[in-house]
Amino acid sequence: MEINNIKNEIGMTLIVKTVTRLTVGLILLYGIYLIFNGHSSPGGGFAGGVIIALSFIHIMLAFGKDMALKKLTVPFARVMISAGALIFLSVAMLGFTKGAFFLNTLFRYKMPFNLFSEGSIPLYEVAIGLMVGGALFLMFVTLVLMQKVDRDLEKRRK
């Protein structure tokens, strides 16, 4: 596993790399926990998605651009965005089988505080989480890459 290669020259210092290596998995797990428990406790798809994006941004800040893009590639982030939007829309359109848009058709029995027991709400949360995670990570990557290209262009003009 290349994330253990903390003596790599790219990125921040050894302390930051070690702390990142120890904590980034927990941050990702907390984001997934927030997404899957958004219907029964505080949290939700948006906050969980932002935390997932932040865990990969954490890798990018500590280990450099290449390591983060190896962990979460740009095509996979695009798939995350598209899949999130499509899952949200398809679950919303499932209500047409009962006659109305956004009808909670999967809600049949009440088992509060259980995973996947509140009808279609956890599916919405998963869709929003996927989309927010992919979109915010891609926006950050784009900002960093654009800045780098701008600086290269300026250097070449001089």
Add this chain to the structure above:
Amino acid sequence: MDMIEIHLLLVFMIIAAVVAVRVKDLLSSVVAVGAAGLGLSMAFLVLKAPDLAITQLVVEILCLIILIRATIKKDLPFSTSGRWVFNTMATLSFLAIFLGFAYFSLKNLPRFGDAIMRVSGTYLEQGYSKTGAPNIVSAIILDFRGYDTLGEVTVLFTAAIGVLAVMRRIGRRKAQGGDK
């Protein structure tokens, strides 16, 4: 009265916002904006809205990282040119007009925490039995107000597609080699 925390947090946020505008260094300004966002998150927490507090805190961290990453390399100078008499007079007159209108319009608002719309009471009463979600915020934004969330998802999807279009152009220019 337990509104004293809210007032303290509001004063803290106003001070942080003023510092963010007035300070010369761009990085200090970004940090002050982050302090204002942290105060907003704590205000949500005091008002017993942990969903909003989590979201605000996390988005504030992300915005702070993006702003620092975007501004720490290029230290843009502030335009502190003349005409400060005109600027100060314009600001003061705008403030006077705004406060005058706010005094007349805010007098008719309902009291704090005293909702005037009856639909929120219906949501609170029937949220669990209609949707089965114990978290009432999820029940409202994903079931009763699903159209709003659909619009939000559409906005985010469009923003991501726009960002991807920008990145694709730059990647192509970079692949061609050179600034054509």
